[in-house]
Amino acid sequence: MNKESKNGLIKALKIIITLILIVLFLYFLLYKFYVRYPNHVINIILAARYTIIISIASAFFGLLLGTIIALNKSSKIKLLRTIANFYTDLFRGTPVILQLSIIYFVVFGAFDVNLLIVAITSFSLNSAAYISEIMRAGIQNVDKGQIEAAKAMGVRERDIATDIVIPQAIRKTLPPLINELATLIKESSVVYIIGVSDLMYVTDRVTAGTFLYFEPLLIAGICYYVLVKITTILGKYVEVKLSYDKNK
Amino acid sequence: MIKINNLSKSFSHSKVLHDINLTIDTGETISIIGPSGSGKSTLLRCMNLLEIPDEGSINIDDVEITDPNTDMRLIRENIGMVFQQFNLFENKNVLENVIYGLLKVKKMEKVEAEEIGKNLLIRVGLGEKINSMPQNLSGGQKQRVAIARALAMEPSILLFDEPTSALDPEMVKEVLDVMKDLDHKGYTIIVVTHEMGFAKNVSDHIVFMVEGKIAEYATPEEFFSSPKTERAREFLDKMLNK
Ligand SMILES: Nc1ncnc2c1ncn2[C@@H]1O[C@H](COP(=O)(O)OP(=O)(O)OP(=O)(O)O)[C@@H](O)[C@H]1O
Ligand SMILES: [Mg+2]
Numbered sequence: 001m002n003k004e005s006k007n008g009l010i011k012a013l014k015i016i017i018t019l020i021l022i023v024l025f026l027y028f029l030l031y032k033f034y035v036r037y038p039n040h041v042i043n044i045i046l047a048a049r050y051t052i053i054i055s056i057a058s059a060f061f062g063l064l065l066g067t068i069i070a071l072n073k074s075s076k077i078k079l080l081r082t083i084a085n086f087y088t089d090l091f092r093g094t095p096v097i098l099q100l101s102i103i104y105f106v107v108f109g110a111f112d113v114n115l116l117i118v119a120i121t122s123f124s125l126n127s128a129a130y131i132s133e134i135m136r137a138g139i140q141n142v143d144k145g146q147i148e149a150a151k152a153m154g155v156r157e158r159d160i161a162t163d164i165v166i167p168q169a170i171r172k173t174l175p176p177l178i179n180e181l182a183t184l185i186k187e188s189s190v191v192y193i194i195g196v197s198d199l200m201y202v203t204d205r206v207t208a209g210t211f212l213y214f215e216p217l218l219i220a221g222i223c224y225y226v227l228v229k230i231t232t233i234l235g236k237y238v239e240v241k242l243s244y245d246k247n248k
Numbered sequence: 249m250i251k252i253n254n255l256s257k258s259f260s261h262s263k264v265l266h267d268i269n270l271t272i273d274t275g276e277t278i279s280i281i282g283p284s285g286s287g288k289s290t291l292l293r294c295m296n297l298l299e300i301p302d303e304g305s306i307n308i309d310d311v312e313i314t315d316p317n318t319d320m321r322l323i324r325e326n327i328g329m330v331f332q333q334f335n336l337f338e339n340k341n342v343l344e345n346v347i348y349g350l351l352k353v354k355k356m357e358k359v360e361a362e363e364i365g366k367n368l369l370i371r372v373g374l375g376e377k378i379n380s381m382p383q384n385l386s387g388g389q390k391q392r393v394a395i396a397r398a399l400a401m402e403p404s405i406l407l408f409d410e411p412t413s414a415l416d417p418e419m420v421k422e423v424l425d426v427m428k429d430l431d432h433k434g435y436t437i438i439v440v441t442h443e444m445g446f447a448k449n450v451s452d453h454i455v456f457m458v459e460g461k462i463a464e465y466a467t468p469e470e471f472f473s474s475p476k477t478e479r480a481r482e483f484l485d486k487m488l489n490k
Contacts (some may be wrong), residue, residue: 149335149394153295153349153401154325163352167339 031131033215040206041219047202048223053116054191054198055184055227062184063177065124066131067227068116072159073136084132090206091129097190099126104194127184133177138169171242178235182228189224249274249438250295250405255304264290266460268304270429272453274404277437279447279468282457283483291457292407295438296377314415325353328398332410334390336382336397341431342369343378346397361400368396372426388419392426398428406430407463408439444487448472458481 034041072084090097103122142165150160172178192201203220207213249459255268255435263271264287272278280288293299297313297320305314313323338343343365350361356407369378374394378442382390398406411427424446430437431450441447448466454471456464464471475481 013286143335143338145335146329146337148298149329149331149347149397150337152298152324152327152329154323154353156321156322156347156352159352163348164337164339171339248455 026218027216030215030218033177033212037206037210038212042215044199044202044206044216044219045223047199048196048227050191050196050198051115051185051223052227053187054119054123054188054196055181057126058184058188059177061120061124061129062127062180065128067166069128069132069133070135070139073132074139088129088132091126092133094185096126097193100190100194115191115194115196118194119188119196123184123188123191127180128182130183134173134180135169135239138173139165141172174235174239174242178231180233181235185227185231186224213236214222249307249309249439251307252295253305253307255294255301255306257287257294257299258299264460265294265301268460269382269463270455270462270465270479271415272436272438274309274436276452277430277431277450278439278453278455279451280438280440280455281442281444281483282463286457287460288457289409291407292440294331295405295407296324298329300351321353325349325401326403327405327407328392328403329407330391330398330409330411332414334387334394334414336384336390336393338382340382341378342374342380342382342385342393345357345393346400347393348396349401359406362398365396369393369397374421386419388417388422391415391419391423395423395426395430403435403440405436408437408441410440410442412441412443442487444472446482449465456483463469 020038030041069087070083072080073088075081075084100119100122103125104118107119108121146164146168147160151165155163189196189200191198192204195201199220206216210216250270250272252268252270255265256263257265259294278298282288290299294301301314302468304344305312307313308323308326311318324436329417330356336346340348343362346357346365346368347356347361350356351358354361356364366375372395374389374392374396376391377385377389382393385393395411408427410425415423420443424443427437427446428440428450438444439451449468451468454466454468455462456466456471456475456477457478458477463473463477464480466476471480472484475484
């Protein structure tokens with residue numbers, strides 16, 4: 001066995017042992033609770049699916065809308081720039097919980113829509129504001145020389161944006177974008193106020209029903225932590241994949 | 249033929265080009281030389297409308313490109329440009345860089361474009377590098393890719409803005425060799441350069457600029473053996489004795 005694979009093995013073993021210890025520790029802490037309320041534990045964990053759906057869908061739509069807003073921020077037309085900047089200001093300058101309430105009670109108030117859609121709409125609009133700022137910085141950092149080279153060949157502005165500027169901006173903005181997804185996972189917990197049965201909502205129900213706080217909150221905390229951790233690990237992986245230094 | 253008439257250009261309050269008149273015949277190779285800040289790049293960039301002149305006109309083969317109604321993209325298609333900083337697309341590999349214009353501007357089929365791209369890369373000595381990313385190339389290799397990218401569009405005019413100034417000395421030759429190879433191939437070539445050897449041996453005419461004006465326009469023989477102006481003599485002294 002060579003040195004490198006040996007080191008790799010030791011590293012893997014360390015991680016596995018640490019994981020086993022953590023699991024054992026938590027098992028010890030949560031064992032009694034689980035024996036008494038196995039369904040509650042399962043329900044809390046399953047509720048994470050709403051958290052996941054809301055965060056991923058909002059990040060996706062937020063990225064689309066945020067990119068469009070970012071492009072408008074450098075538009076030649078002043079009105080578009082003003083609107084784009086005002087949008088960002090508005091959504092960054094007010095609390096998420098207020099935005100969610102307005103969208104639920106006022107915008108969708110008269111309609112009988114799925115609560116998930118309300119939550120996703122609200123968080124997409126919110127994250128678009130943050131993502132537009134991230135993308136704007138990314139777009140500004142793309143080397144002007146490359147844009148000029150494309151212009152000099154007669155490439156259309158729109159093609160320059162989609163083929164040169166946006167792909168490079170996305171790569172440069174990947175770390176802050178992953179960070180935004182992690183933020184969404186955590187912040188989406190406020191959807192419990194409109195009654196979406198996400199992680200926080202179900203946890204709240206369990207604490208109310210059992211009068212136990214520590215165990216349900218600990219389980220919810222672990223779920224959030226694991227979700228955020230998976231996000232950052234995926235982010236690292238994609239970042240390495242996208243790096244141009246590797247030959248394709 | 250490129251005909252430049254009474255061309256002027258200012259940036260904010262400083263006038264960078266003063267009333268430039270210049271005629272360049274089809275198939276000629278021209279070297280623009282002169283001290284830093286004399287407006288060489290600006291003049292070159294006016295020719296493909298990367299800078300829009302304030303006054304005067306530029307005609308290319310009877311088309312007035314400075315007419316606000318002309319389609320800039322059509323004009324640029326016919327003019328290749330090579331930059332000092334290479335400006336390769338960092339998110340595309342070497343072959344993708346070369347064929348990008350063929351796909352997006354000329355709307356060519358990918359297979360056909362790749363065939364052309366590969367042949368051009370072989371011609372500039374980079375047949376082995378078609379799948380490399382620009383980040384993994386040396387400066388000289390990058391500049392040769394940039395030249396192949398410009399040639400792919402089959403332009404009739406080629407503009408070079410100090411193509412070797414960002415290169416390590418040992419890589420200058422490989423790029424100049426590729427450029428020399430383009431001489432007498434029908435292209436009209438305009439090079440802003442500090443390479444006096446290239447200007448002397450390859451170009452048909454020298455344009456010597458000082459403070460936004462053409463101070464001298466001459467054949468290389470005339471210019472290098474008996475410059476007419478004091479400024480040109482000083483400039484040549486500095487360039488040749490460094
Ligand atoms: N986009 C711009 N905005 C403002 N001033 C500019 C701009 N581009 C060039 N200038 C100014 O115009 C003058 C001429 O610049 P230009 O780049 O054409 O000179 P050059 O002869 O190419 O010099 P160098 O040999 O250093 O490249 C310089 O004083 C420069 O600072
Ligand atoms: Mg210059």
